[in-house]
Amino acid sequence: MAGATWLAALLFLPAVGSPLLAHPAFGRFSFASRAVLAAGVGAAFLSFAMTLLALADVRWGVALVATVAALLAWGSRAFLRGEAQTAAPEPVRRDTAERFAAAVASIAVLAALAATLGGAATSVDLVFFWGAKAQQFAAARGVDTEFLSDAAHQYMHPYYPPLVSNLFAFATMAAGRFVWTCAALTFPLGLGALAIGLPGVLRGMVPARAAAATSALIVATLACIGSQADVAGNADMPLLLFETLAMALLLRPDSARASGDLLAGILFAAAASAKVEGLPFVLAATALALVLRGGLPVERGKAALRLLAPTALSLGAWFAFGASHKLFYEYSEYGRFFDIHAEHGPGIAAEILRALASTGRGLPYLIPLLCLIGAGRRGRMAALPLGTAAALAVFIVFTYLHLTGDPAQWISWSAARVFAPIPVLFTLAAACPRLARRAPEPGPGKA
Secondary structure, three states: OHHHHHHHHHHOHHHHHHHHHOOHHHOOOOHHHHHHHHHHHHHHHHHHHHHHHHHOOOOOOHHHHHHHHHHHHHHHHHHHOOOOOOOOOOOOOOOHHHHHHHHHHHHHHHHHHHHHHOOOOEOHHHHHHHHHHHHHHHHHOOOOHHHHHOHHHHHHOOOOOOHHHHHHHHHHHHHOOOOHHHHHOHHHHHHHHHHHHHHHHHOOOOOHHHHHHHHHHHHHHHHHHHHHHOOEOOOHHHHHHHHHHHHHHHHOOOOOOHHHHHHHHHHHHHHHOOOOOHHHHHHHHHHHHHHHHOOOHHHHHHHHHHHHHHHHHHHHHHHHHHHHOOOOOOOOOOOOOOOOOHHHHHHHHHHHHHHHHOOHHHHHHHHHHHHHHHHOOEOHHHHHHHHHHHHHHHHHHHHHOOOOOOOHHHHHHHHHHHOOHHHHHHHHHHHOOEOOOOOOOOOOOOO
16 A cells, blocks of 8 residues: 555646646647646655745655645746647547557556566666665655764765655555565656657657657666666666657747747756756756757747756755755765876776676667667767767766776676666657758759
8 A cells, every 4th residue: 555655646746737837838848748748847846845845944744845846837837828729639549550669668668667676777876875764754744964974874875966866755645654675666767758648749840650659768768778787777767858848848849939948948957857868958958959059149038048947956955955954055966176187098988888788688779879870860969969979978987987896897887777868869869850861952944
C-alpha cells in the first residue's frame, strides 16, 4: 500500500502543473504531451515551493506543498497574457511505421523496468545520498540542516541541487515511509513519460513518422545507457527527461512564442535543479537559441528572461537557503575554477572512450552519431542541439581536469551517465529539417 501511495504522489505531478498547461496557448500539443509537460512543470514548481518553504522556515506538509506549487503554476500564466489560443493538433492516425516505432519504445521501457526490478539498474547513489536525504527531509518536514552539516555526511554533497531529494521527500511524506523500490522505478517511469510525451512535441518540427522514429531511438538509447550505467533511483533520468523535452520545444518553429519560451524555461529550471550539469546545459542551449533566432534586442531580452528567470529563481532560492544556514555558498568539491591539471588530458580522453565503449558496446552513443552523419546537412536549427552537446562535453572534461589525482575511477563510474544527453542531442539534430536547397539561377535569356 505504501508503495502505491508513493508512486501515486509522483503521478500527481501533472495535476500540479496543469494550471499552466491548461492555458489555451498550449492547445497545439496533444493531450498526452500536455500531461507529460505538465508533470515536468509540476516537478519544477513542487521543488521550488519546498525550497521556498524551507527558506521561510515553514514545515512541509503534503497539502501545503502541493497547494503552493499549484498556485505558482497558476501565477505563471500572467506571463502569457494576451497570447492567442492555438488550434488543437489533428487527431493521430498511426500508420504501420509509427506503430512499429511505438512498439520499439515500449519494449525499451519494459526492458528498463525488468532491469530495475531485477536490481541490475539500481544506482548506488540512491542508497548513499538521494534516498538517505529524502528520507531524512521527509522525517524533518524540511531540509534538515543539522543532518547536512554533520561532517560524517559530507559525502552526500549538501550543495547538490534539491529537486530529486525534494520530490522523493514529498512522496515519502504522502506514503508515510520511503519506498526504495519505488524510488528505483522512477527510471522506467521517466522513460515511459518520455515515450508518451516526446512524439507529440516533435510533431511540431517534423512529420508524425519522423517524430515517432526519433522518439523511439531516444527512448531505446536511454534505456540501454540507464540499464548499463545503473541510473535507477538517482537524478539522471529526471535530468534527461527535462532536458530532452526542453530541447524539443526549442526546436519547434513556434518556439519563439512566449508560451514556448516559458515552458522551456520552466523545464530548464527543473533540469538545473536536478543535477549540477543541468546548469551548463541550460546556459548553452539558451545562448544558442537566442543567437539562432535573431530579432530585435528587446525581443531577445524578453526571450532570455522567460528562458532563464525560472532557473535563476530556483537555484537562487536554493543557494539563499544554503547561505542563510551556512551550509554552502557554491558548487564545491571541484577545486578552483582555473586550477586544472592538463597533464591528465590524454588519460581522461582514453578513460572516457573506454567507459562509453563498455556501455552497451558503445552502441547507444555510436548509433545516434551514425544517424546524424547519415542524415546529411541539416537546417540552421541543428546547431542548437549540436552546440549544446559540444558545450556539455567541454564542461564535463573541464570538470574531470580539476581532480588532483588520477580521475580514471571517477570517469569509469560517471562518464556513461553524464555523457548520456549527447546521443540524445545527436538524434534531435539528425531529425531537424534538411537545409533548403537554393533554386538554380536562370540561365541567359531564361527569365
